[in-house]
Amino acid sequence: SPNIKERLDFSCAVFDGHGNLIAQAAHIPAHLGAMPASVRTILDRFQEWQEGDVVIVNDPFEGGNHLPDITMIAPVFVGESEVLGSLGGGVEDVAPTPTPQHPKTPKPQNPPPSFFVASRAHHADVGGMTPGSLPLSTEIYQEGIIVPPVKLYRAGVLNEDVLRLILRNVRTPDERRGDLAAQRAAGAIGARRLRELVAAHGRAEVLAYCGHLQAYSERITRATIAGWPDGVYVFEDVIELIEGERLTLTPIRVAATIAGEEVTFDFAGTAPVVHGSLNAVIAITQSACYYVVRCLIEDEVPM
Template sequence: MDQDMILSQVVGGSLDAIAREMSATVTRTARSPLFNEAHDFTTGVFDLSGRKSRLVAQAPGCTLHLYAIVGAVDHLIDAFRYDLHPGDILLVNDPYHGGSHSLDWTIVMPVFYNRKPILLPAVRSHMGDNGGPVAGGYNPKSQDIWHDGLRIPPLKIYERGEKRQDVFDLIVANNRLSHWLEGDLDAMIGACKLAAGRIQQMLDQYGAEKMIGTIDNRISYTERRVRDEIASWPDGTYSAETYADHDFQGNHDIKVKATVTVTGSDLHIDFTGSSPQVDGFINSPLSNTTSFAFVGISTCCDEDIPINEGYMNPVTVTAPEGTVVNPVLPAPCGHATACVGAEIAEAVLLAIAECAPKRVGVNAHKLPLAYTNGVDEGGNQWVNLNFFGYTGGAGAAYQTDGWGLYPPVMTGVTLPSIEMNEIQYPSRVLRHEYVADFTGSGKWRGTPGLDVQIQHLDNSSTSVMMAGVRNTTKGFVGGHDAPSNKVIVNYGSENEQDVEETAFAIKMPPGGIIQFYRAGGGGWGDPFERDPELVLEDVKNGYVSIEAAEKEYGVIIDREDLSVNIDKTNRHRNSSKKKRMSD
């Protein structure tokens, strides 16, 4: 038994290391800043010992890809189960074939042993463009899935080790960023080939039967840990609902409802009661919905639990067809990884808050998406997702203030270097700083909000998709909700425009500025229970004003020496508490 456990750790650790090496390979060899700077991709390894693939290892990456990649791998295997050969490499991006939105592409390479496909290294990446009507792929005027961009069903781009150049050329020709895309695809393929070589060495050393046995043990370990967590929650049924502001085509307050049922160590999530699918491009395909649901679950569990199929085994999901959480063809899905993905995770966590309040929090993904495109001096098109404008927004959790520059659903994404960003794009980051009183207050507060200015030096075009304006990021367990996001295009000019819901292809002259006010995250717990010394520290750091310290937290701070007046604070908090109880 001890030897089996040791071998399971060795094999599992090796597969984790392979996934991380794949991630490093993509980062260091890709051309697009989305890869080599922002790290907007995920690498993993799957096994194929049964009818369905199983996630066995995954490198830290873009967290919202966490389980969406599972559906894509399954659809690829289903399409080619009886036509897989050594050297085959598969590709898919179609939201209706296990994808999320068509900007996320998945590449898989089966590794064979004794003529059977055993393990599957995979890369899922957000591409800078995917064809379609608009540069960058986010099309707020999208009316069907074809308006979102090029649909790639399951296909082979390598067959028996030979590159299918005609297929490759077709894909590259249907992309505005072909000068990046070819290199990015090569980086993804190269990572899979490197992993395949490493995995083949392990199969030669241990044999398939022993490898699968150790993988079974590792998955069982993860499942036991997750089941132990769920079993600590009281049995019952818990419901919550939240709303997206709009679908960018006139429909407002799109509901996502989650009903969580805890039965022993089993957890069922039912999205019945969510809004019907909508006209706009926020509909969430099933794989995207399950991914955001599992992201919510994973944030409630200990971070040292290995990420693999064991996370999924205790959890089942119901998402009625024809709803915003499981649309039917040809509903558009281009923005689903932000909206309504954010609401899916939020609704799940709000429901879990009723039975496990100390385990929830931190989710905050209501991005004010504003992407800019243009043409450089060499005639090449460029698309800048303006990542600096999306930073911030992480909420609080039990005993933890919000931290970092990205919310948990994007924690694998790294903030690009400002200097490299200004080399790779004709842009300047003029401002990127915290703002006082711009987050959800609580016993533990959200990450402070940000004031960001991005200037583009050449003629450019910007489209904005607002979120979190009316239905802002929720606080938990009495914590206050986050404030509203705000974006202004052509800031400071006579053509300045404050975007209420969406702005499409706004022309910006050289020197045009986008102004982001990115709200912080939601709070956790009653703000009047926050340690006054922590409030004072926030005041000294510029996160909270003296006025907000009194209004939001009930803490009276003397201006002259910046100290807490304990007597006044206690009297103010007690009187406010009595008033709230009487109300």
């Protein structure tokens, strides 16, 4: 869709098998800071993974931003017997060949994924009372279809019922189908690149360097914060919100407490939940805090 292809309203990231961020592109800050919450959610929700699985989610209370931002997350396996190929679909739609087993032989558990690849894209319409991102709604159910974490693909096989349910609740189903296919293809390419990296350098070395990147990023961030004067810094602003026929000034207040190499953001004094589509869930609030700190770091941070 133009919203994704032309406006580039999407973001991609790579995570390790525990859901820790490894790399992200210079895409949408609100997406990037919130995607780790979605990955942690699906790791809590699903314990068994297969090659070709793809989870879809847009629920703001499950690590999402707002409903138009749909996230697709897939595991990447790079074990000793791994063969370079696709993520069970997308660019190279190759499903794994099942291994015949004796009926009485218990099915062996799959090894845990070494990585996860994720993309979050702003879909132009997800249903709701009006097209677009900010309807004059009073509850989330008026904003569009809510998709909790669910496997859209299992072992490379599309769950047609889930897709049909999503597409039946939007105004532009063909466009949504294309954007979802593009997100799946992005995951397939990301998985292929990771396998190529592991094939060239070995799984242990790649994972070790991922850990080094994470530790280096933390050191840079902590060193930057340590250079700021300790203290409590408070700022307050207001958002003009129309509720019915009444204009309401909704305060947003934050106190940033700097102590040594740590900073804490406290939003006490901010207005309670409003009857509109301007509420910020925890994932987007955390993302905003991460982005502020990231902008104040002069050095190049790998993630």
